[in-house]
Amino acid sequence: MKRTQSRAQPSLLRELNTRQVLSAIQACGPLSRAEITRQTGISGPTVTRTVSALLEANLLEEGDLRQSPLGRPGRVLSLASKKVAVLGIVVEPQRCELVSAGLDGQIHADSVRSFATPSTYADFIKAFAKQVKAASHERQTNVLGLGVTVPGLLNRWDKRILVSPNVHQIDGRPLEADLQKELGLDTLIVQESHALCLAEQLYGAAQAVSDFAMLDISSGLGLGVITGGRNLLGHSGLAGELGHITVELNGRPCGCGNRGCLETVASDTALATMISERIGRTLSMDEIVAAVQAGELQADAEFGRMLEYLAVGIAVVINVFNPQKLFIYGRAFDADPRLFDRLLELTRRRTLPPSLADCEIIRARGSKKQGAVAAIIQQLTGMSEP
Numbered sequence: 001m002k003r004t005q006s007r008a009q010p011s012l013l014r015e016l017n018t019r020q021v022l023s024a025i026q027a028c029g030p031l032s033r034a035e036i037t038r039q040t041g042i043s044g045p046t047v048t049r050t051v052s053a054l055l056e057a058n059l060l061e062e063g064d065l066r067q068s069p070l071g072r073p074g075r076v077l078s079l080a081s082k083k084v085a086v087l088g089i090v091v092e093p094q095r096c097e098l099v100s101a102g103l104d105g106q107i108h109a110d111s112v113r114s115f116a117t118p119s120t121y122a123d124f125i126k127a128f129a130k131q132v133k134a135a136s137h138e139r140q141t142n143v144l145g146l147g148v149t150v151p152g153l154l155n156r157w158d159k160r161i162l163v164s165p166n167v168h169q170i171d172g173r174p175l176e177a178d179l180q181k182e183l184g185l186d187t188l189i190v191q192e193s194h195a196l197c198l199a200e201q202l203y204g205a206a207q208a209v210s211d212f213a214m215l216d217i218s219s220g221l222g223l224g225v226i227t228g229g230r231n232l233l234g235h236s237g238l239a240g241e242l243g244h245i246t247v248e249l250n251g252r253p254c255g256c257g258n259r260g261c262l263e264t265v266a267s268d269t270a271l272a273t274m275i276s277e278r279i280g281r282t283l284s285m286d287e288i289v290a291a292v293q294a295g296e297l298q299a300d301a302e303f304g305r306m307l308e309y310l311a312v313g314i315a316v317v318i319n320v321f322n323p324q325k326l327f328i329y330g331r332a333f334d335a336d337p338r339l340f341d342r343l344l345e346l347t348r349r350r351t352l353p354p355s356l357a358d359c360e361i362i363r364a365r366g367s368k369k370q371g372a373v374a375a376i377i378q379q380l381t382g383m384s385e386p
């Protein structure tokens with residue numbers, strides 16, 4: 001028993017030191033060894049040893065010399081971005097997007113590949129394998145892993161996608177295990193609202209914010225909640241499905257099988273559907289944004305209806321979870337900056353005043369692409385949750 005403990009403890013310590021070093025660089029940007037020692041409180045020799053192991057594992061890269069006020073100048077260390085890369089894929093109902101990034105989370109601007117969302121599960125696996133292969137070949141770097149964001153209910157225990165109301169071809173499928181087998185690559189599937197929360201925590205306006213909510217209105221309506229610094233998952237990871245709460249008793253059919261769900265009236269897709277029906281032609285959200293900006297499309301009634309329902313959804317989140325910040329991720333507000341002010345006014349009428357006074361409502365800065373990449377980086381480096 002004692003021997004097991006004495007063997008286990010040094011490796012546990014090594015792991016903790018590694019996480020602390022990586023987390024310090026993640027939070028502060030490039031640091032010298034002396035700065036890592038100051039930031040983490042780990043002893044100098046241990047930092048030197050840990051950094052050497054991380055350099056050897058290609059998780060860190062050494063950069064320029066930095067002057068130190070306390071001693072000799074030292075080379076700065078950053079999360080590796082030249083010799084290694086990770087990939088991220090965002091699954092949306094119509095299209096999927098693949099990007100590559102360094103371990104610093106910086107997406108390579110020239111790496112975006114977009115492809116139609118395959119209509120069968122078998123084609124999903126095939127298309128992903130083809131795109132990942134092409135992207136890896138193109139970058140000519142060592143690809144360490146793949147993060148994939150998916151819409152829908154993802155079981156936290158067996159990682160099966162139980163139901164995806166707008167991408168039914170992945171219902172019931174163990175996408176993570178199947179991709180891992182097909183690609184031979186570390187793969188992580190992450191629910192898209194959770195991915196948005198992670199992107200905002202690591203690279204956006206939620207750094208060091210321990211209570212916030214993320215409303216994703218882009219294709220369906222998703223909700224991520226960070227409370228007391230922890231991601232609210234529920235018993236099996238299915239918490240946060242605000243989009244499938246009935247708000248119109250006899251409303252439109254929803255992808256989940258119910259009718260009149262919040263996402264059928266308060267999302268970019270709902271808005272595009274309403275406008276397309278009125279003008280008798282299918283318009284994408286990009287086309288709507290461009291047409292409204294150019295003054296070629298008047299859609300006040302549809303925007304007004306969507307904002308009314310969205311305000312009700314926001315009021316639910318603020319009244320129930322009391323977040324310090326509430327982020328909104330969606331395209332509708334790109335059409336006209338005044339729309340967001342209108343939403344705030346409508347929200348004010350629906351929300352309990354003290355809860356609203358406590359909460360800042362802002363647009364999300366992060367993206368699902370960043371979330372996909374951030375999730376796999378965290379897994380590969382063993383960095384703790386921010």
Ligand SMILES: [Zn+2]
Pocket residue numbers: 165243244245254255256257258259261
């Ligand atoms: Zn629904």
